[in-house]
Amino acid sequence: MLLPARAASPNTTTATAKQQHSSPCPRSPAATPCAQLPRNHCRKLPGVRRALRAGAFAPTGVSTATIAPPRLYLGLDFGTSGARAAVIDDEGTLVQDVKRGYGDGAEADWAGAWRRVLFELIGSLDPAVRSSVASVAFDGTSATAMLVDPRDGTPLAPPKLYNEAQGRDVVAAAKAMAPPAHTATAPTSTLCKLLTWWYGTDDGAAAGGGGGGWRRVAAERGLATPGPGGGAAAAGSAAPSPLLLHQADWLAALLHGVYGSGVTDWNNALKLGYDPELESYPAWLAQQRFAPLLPARVVAPGAPVASLDSRVSAACGLPPGCLVCGGTTDSIAAFVAAGVTEAGQAVTSLGSTLAVKLLSTTRVDDAAYGVYSHRLGDVWLVGGASNSGGAVLRRFFNDQQLRELTPRLDADRPTGLDYYPLPGPGERFPVADPELQPRMSPRPEDDALFLQGLLEGIAQIEAAAYGRLAAMGASPLRQVLTAGGGAANPKWTAIRQRLLGVPVRAAEQGEACYGAALLARQGARQAAAAASAAAAAAATAAPGS
Ligand SMILES: Nc1ncnc2c1ncn2[C@@H]1O[C@H](COP(=O)(O)OP(=O)(O)O)[C@@H](O)[C@H]1O
Numbered sequence: 001m002l003l004p005a006r007a008a009s010p011n012t013t014t015a016t017a018k019q020q021h022s023s024p025c026p027r028s029p030a031a032t033p034c035a036q037l038p039r040n041h042c043r044k045l046p047g048v049r050r051a052l053r054a055g056a057f058a059p060t061g062v063s064t065a066t067i068a069p070p071r072l073y074l075g076l077d078f079g080t081s082g083a084r085a086a087v088i089d090d091e092g093t094l095v096q097d098v099k100r101g102y103g104d105g106a107e108a109d110w111a112g113a114w115r116r117v118l119f120e121l122i123g124s125l126d127p128a129v130r131s132s133v134a135s136v137a138f139d140g141t142s143a144t145a146m147l148v149d150p151r152d153g154t155p156l157a158p159p160k161l162y163n164e165a166q167g168r169d170v171v172a173a174a175k176a177m178a179p180p181a182h183t184a185t186a187p188t189s190t191l192c193k194l195l196t197w198w199y200g201t202d203d204g205a206a207a208g209g210g211g212g213g214w215r216r217v218a219a220e221r222g223l224a225t226p227g228p229g230g231g232a233a234a235a236g237s238a239a240p241s242p243l244l245l246h247q248a249d250w251l252a253a254l255l256h257g258v259y260g261s262g263v264t265d266w267n268n269a270l271k272l273g274y275d276p277e278l279e280s281y282p283a284w285l286a287q288q289r290f291a292p293l294l295p296a297r298v299v300a301p302g303a304p305v306a307s308l309d310s311r312v313s314a315a316c317g318l319p320p321g322c323l324v325c326g327g328t329t330d331s332i333a334a335f336v337a338a339g340v341t342e343a344g345q346a347v348t349s350l351g352s353t354l355a356v357k358l359l360s361t362t363r364v365d366d367a368a369y370g371v372y373s374h375r376l377g378d379v380w381l382v383g384g385a386s387n388s389g390g391a392v393l394r395r396f397f398n399d400q401q402l403r404e405l406t407p408r409l410d411a412d413r414p415t416g417l418d419y420y421p422l423p424g425p426g427e428r429f430p431v432a433d434p435e436l437q438p439r440m441s442p443r444p445e446d447d448a449l450f451l452q453g454l455l456e457g458i459a460q461i462e463a464a465a466y467g468r469l470a471a472m473g474a475s476p477l478r479q480v481l482t483a484g485g486g487a488a489n490p491k492w493t494a495i496r497q498r499l500l501g502v503p504v505r506a507a508e509q510g511e512a513c514y515g516a517a518l519l520a521r522q523g524a525r526q527a528a529a530a531a532s533a534a535a536a537a538a539a540t541a542a543p544g545s
């Protein structure tokens, strides 16, 4: 069980602590105004005053069932460049939000950075808010895969991130087992990442189950080290198999402490091969020798999973009975936040990457173009995710420079530069080509012209993405809401609207963490309804009733 590291005390003088705001968001006017806090963005919003008036903030140590209404709901978004927490009340009013970067050097230990930031975000919440949180839900980057010890979640190997394309051999193995054009056959799919671990090809070890750094760690920890060439746990052996989890699953398990056979959700499991229509792993996947490594329980996004582990509650200050709910991916959380409800409405997440989600009455999937369909409730969110997006802009301009240059752009005068902006070789959607090269030259002298060329290039990718969905029979596009950092750029919005030919505007709520908080609220309501139904059934069944 990975418990939160002791939070740096407010008086800690190390550089790291100085940069970080480790005490709760200050309540008194005399304290440092949140707006001046470096690296963190800690805001108390109108909802706090209303909740304070309503006496919402019960003392810590109460169970969910007794958390005094109005209860609060916590969404945690672990995106590409940083993590954010949003707390909402029953009406969906934002009560507090906090964000934090992963810090320099995070790439050397992603799991450690995610765990550290998780408990720092929780520690950054106002104590009165934190102690009223009735449920929590996470969203993470899609197809970010982890191989862990099923007893306590300890990673056995570095995570494989959302955009890491796997080798041709495992892609071929995935194509040999999955249906044609299945999203699990994409080079960046979770299935391909699992197969890289399974065949041990990630450290040059011979294919066929030899090597693979994780097997050495697993053996040291007394775990089984199954592989294609045998090596499975001997019949009757007590040694448990390693477990595959997604980033959001692993973070949730840090709070609920339910390990063993693992819990994931429909959306995160899609690129593993899970079928959200069947609500099960298809036979072609369940019959594989590596099936024991798959997370056994797959829940709907927002569904109740388990209560907070009591030790974690004591360590982080969330109420002991706080419910941890099923998660989702960051672009779906952004979709949920935007509040889209009609077929033909779409959400483009313009964050570090460009992800599009169109609400469609028809499901469309084709890995040849990086197109797949997520299920949310009883609708299909069709789309995909390009490697292009804000991460390319950030290579040339910081946010301040973007704000300074944007007024000089002329959305009505295309530059003709015809860029395909990528952070490096490789594209997922609407072209699925791990070798695709960036195209961002010639670079004009004028930075404003260069920036406009980049924004036009990303907008052209977005337009091609929606055009691909239309060509595949998805519901016709009628409107695009924008989430993510790029939503703030009016000139980019105008360029995109010109290319898309439909109304484009920023989503009122575009933050994925807000969408995750809505899922947490949904889970708390589902749990309360189930408890009421159980109580009513018990009362009916009681003798003499
Ligand atoms: N004014 C702007 N115009 C265009 N892009 C912007 C602007 N401000 C921020 N961005 C881009 O938004 C991205 C960050 O958005 P965010 O949603 O936080 O991304 P993520 O969560 O994927 O890290 C950055 O890559 C940045 O380049």
Ligand SMILES: O=C(CO)[C@H](O)[C@H](O)COP(=O)(O)O
Pocket: 079, 080, 140, 141, 142, 143, 162, 267, 329, 330, 331, 332, 351, 353, 354, 355, 383, 384, 385, 386
């Ligand atoms: O690119 C990403 C990183 O932010 C997205 O997480 C991801 O690729 C979107 O995938 P999905 O459509 O499964 O939500």
